[in-house]
């Protein structure tokens with residue numbers, strides 16, 4: 001069998017995405033693809049390594065309709081890692097405000113949820129939800145790339 005025919009016959013091999021009725025209402029209006037702007041608000045960079053893997057050829061979030069972009073003006077989704085430091089609270093808020101609506105925020109990692117091991121640190125302003133509204137949280141320290149891809153698939157529905 002030729003390679004092209006085999007590809008057509010096999011189709012896309014992946015677990016089903018989240019059911020349409022489980023998708024966030026705001027995500028349903030995004031047409032099956034999301035442009036993602038990432039902000040490191042003060043992480044140890046462990047979460048960034050896993051996000052990098054999520055977009056690598058192995059986990060390949062792009063095949064499910066999620067793509068990283070360089071500008072918040074082009075983004076539907078903001079991923080945020082780390083506890084929000086005092087210095088990053090303003091830039092994070094500005095990034096969120098620069099995004100067109102509808103816009104969604106995905107907090108990646110335990111630090112993004114409750115500051116994790118950095119809670120109470122002198123340079124920590126608070127968790128991500130204290131600065132911008134959070135729609136989805138991906139737990140873990142750091143979360144596995146597959147969990148990050150699953151969260152993004154929950155937004156694209158693919």
Ligand code: SF4
Nearest residue numbers: 043044046109111141
């Ligand atoms: S959740 Fe873990 S890996 Fe991610 S920024 Fe916090 S300490 Fe680092």
